[in-house]
Amino acid sequence: MSQSYTTQMDAARKGILTPQMEQVLANESISKEELMDGLAQGRIAIPANKHHLNLKAAGVGKGLKTKINVNLGVSKDVCCFDSEIRKAQLAIEYQADAVMDLSVSGDTETFRKRLVEQIPVMIGTVPIYDTLTRTGKPTEEITLEEWFETVEIHAANGIDFITIHAGLNQKCARSIKTNPRLCGIVSRGGSILFEWMEKTGNENPFYEHFDRLLDICQAHDVCISLGDGLRPGAIKDSTDAPQIEELITLGELTKQAWKKNVQVMIEGPGHVPLHEIEMNMQLQKKLCHNAPFYVLGPLVTDIAPGYDHITSAIGGALAAMHGADFLCYVTPAEHLRLPTADDVKEGIMASRIAAHAGDLAKGLKGAEIIDHKMSKARGELDWEGQFDCALDPEKARSFRKSSQPEEQEVCTMCGDFCAVKRTANLLKH
Structure with missing residues (x-):
């Protein structure tokens, strides 16, 4: 009789080698013992929703190849789901490791189901965006139940990892007010929750009811990507008090998640000058107990619109060298418009170069x-x-x-x- 487990972390702690672990081992130089220990300790995550049946699992974390993610999704101004499916197919063709759907318009659930059915790499979403899209309500009218209903829907749809900005609590909100920035809050999810808290006077629902979120993730084996709602969107705002305040909170939530065998990744900056990247990687690993680190770039200068796939690749290579495990691609269209298929390819290739350069620099076995x-x-x-x-x-x-x-x-x-x-x-x- 087969042994039972709830999540990949739970299986590793019970000494059970899952099919997803076997898939990871087939593509990495790590040993079975190292993989299972990393999963059990939280240093490695295998985002693998139980309902994503065609998934070819990949691992993110210590001792594994640096992975890259492709963002896609429609907006109100450019709403063609078929084009986004083509971008997802390009992501597979050019060997990306993950796809995130950031759609904020139209029939998002049908699109998510298409992605899960057709795309074999791990898929992520941001339920916070989708709550506004799904309900059509002003931010302040969203109820606690509606926030969590969206998470339930995404989990049931087969999404492997969800970005949740649970660390932007009232304490962090006060910090952003007392520590003025050039660019304020640049995270969409962070800005939505900040607005909800400001207009309702309530605590961040995902911080206050974090155990409820964990129960959903445990039931479907969804990995939580703890979003950095206060990531810096300008070089001058890098490594400031609000960013670090939130990071400390994310570390506390990480330990809470691991107690329930829920896998965690930590999201990171953002716009960071070259000389602060190593410090940012070390801070995350220290404050978040060596959980896998997922970075957007980081972009090492603010003045290259149209070329931000390059500024991102420069920062991404250095970040990977110093411990980042997962790079979110940036396209030439960043800060300017929804990316085209050509932009997607350029972003993927820049990120793949950065990831491999980082693997070479940190001496990953076999990378050379x-x-x-x-x-x-x-x-x-x-x-x-x-x-x-x-x-x-x-x-x-x-x-x-x-x-x-x-x-x-x-x-x-x-x-x-x-x-x-x-x-x-x-x-x-």
Whole structure:
């Protein structure tokens, strides 16, 4: 008779190797014992809702490859769910590890069900947004039951992880008022809850009734991604009192969740200058007890609209090097408009480069193998071998095809001056 368990954390604590754990082990260099210990201690999470039947599980956390997430979803101004499905398919094609639906308009539940049915990577949502969309009410008229009804619906739909800004409580709200910022609150979920608390005078419902949230997540094995409602949206606001105040609260909630075997990830900044990224990673790991850390970027400058996939990749690589486990992609359209399919691809590739660079820097076992294989192919002027190793073989092939050399062995950058060609025979002797 098979052993029973409620969540992946519960299974690990009972010594049960789940099918999802086996899937993770097949794609990582970590041992079974290391994986199960990490899950049991909360250092690793495997977001895997019991209702997401076609899921190919992935792990997030210590000792695992840095994962990347793709945000998508419709708005009132651009509301085409078929386009968002195409973006989700692109995420699979370009090897993203997760998809988050941030839709704020239309028939969101039908769209979520389509995602769960068609997309085999872990899927996340933000029920706080959807409560406003689903009810059509002004923020201050949302009831406690309606907040939690939305969470129940998302869990039943098969969503693997949900972002909940439970740490932005009344104490943190006071901090944002007494510590003025250039950009205030830039988190959509954080701003909605801040408005609800300000207009009703009530405590954050997800903070006050956190155990109720845990019961829902435990029943469906939903991982809670504890949102950073007070993440900095400007370099000047980075690592300020409100951000740290909320982070301390998230650490307290993390321990509460683990007591009920609910998996947790912690969301992080935001806009952070290069010299503060390492400190931010260390603070999170310390204050949140080494729970997996999920960062948006971070963006290392505020002045690059149209190129924020690059500012994000710079910060993401450094963040991964210093302990971030999960990078949320940023597209060139960040701060400007809803991203197109082309923007999605650019964002994915930038984040994949950052994630791999971080894995190399922190010495993840086996991360360097593909780089060495690429270098060998370059040293041998083996173009097909180089394409096979490339993160985007299609783009690499198209660049070479667009500018053909006289001698096919080299490229049009150097031609007969190719250093590799000139020294190859000499070094053989």
